[in-house]
C-alpha cells in the first residue's frame with residue numbers, strides 16, 4: 447500500500463481519545479466552561495484521569511486555585527455549544543448564559559454540572575507534578591452522574607481542524623479489560 451507522509455502536527459488527530467468533554471470550574475461564585483479533548487484514563491478505581499489544560503486558558507487559573515472541576519460529557523446534540531465554549535474565554539464571557547447551558551449544583555465540588563450533558567464527573571486535583579511542564583493535571587473522580595435514559599450516547603470525538611467523529615455502532619467482544 448502506498449503511504450504518504452503525515453505532517454507531525456496532524457498526529458494527535460489519529461490518537462486523540464475523545465469523547466470531547468466540557469470542563470467546568472468556579473471561583474467566587476462565577477462558573478466557567480472549557481472544551482477539552484486531550485484526556486486519558488489513568489486508573490480504574492478510584493478513577494484517575496489525566497488531561498492537558500493550557501495555561502493560556504482562563505480555566506487553568508481557576509483549576510489551579512480551587513483544585514476542583516467537573517468533567518461533563520456532551521453528545522452531538524449540543525456540538526455547536528461545545529465548540530463555542532472552546533472558542534471563547536471565560537475571562538470575558540459568561541458561557542452558561544451565552545450558550546444557554548444550565549448549571550446544576552454538584553454534590554462534592556464547587557464547580558457546577560452542566561445539565562445538558564449526559565454524564566458528569568466531579569473531580570479533585572490529585573497530582574500537579576506535571577502541570578508546570580506539560581499542563582498535565584491528574585484528577586480523581588470522586589462522584590459520577592449519568593443520565594439513565596441515555597442508552598446510546600452519541601459522543602463527539604475531535605479529529606482536528608474542525609472535524610469531529612460521532613460515536614456510532616456499539617459491538618460486544620470478550621476483553622481482558624474490565
Ligand SMILES: Cc1cc2nc3c(=O)[nH]c(=O)nc-3n(C[C@H](O)[C@H](O)[C@H](O)COP(=O)(O)O)c2cc1C
Pocket residue numbers: 466478479480481482483484485498499500502503504505506528529531532533534535536537604
Ligand atoms: C474541540 C476542542 C478541543 C479542545 N481541547 C483542548 C485541550 O485538550 N486542552 C486545552 O488546553 N484546550 C483545548 N481546547 C481549547 C479551549 O477549549 C479554549 O482555549 C477555550 O477558549 C478555553 O476557555 P477558557 O479560557 O474560558 O478556559 C479545545 C477546543 C476545542 C474546540
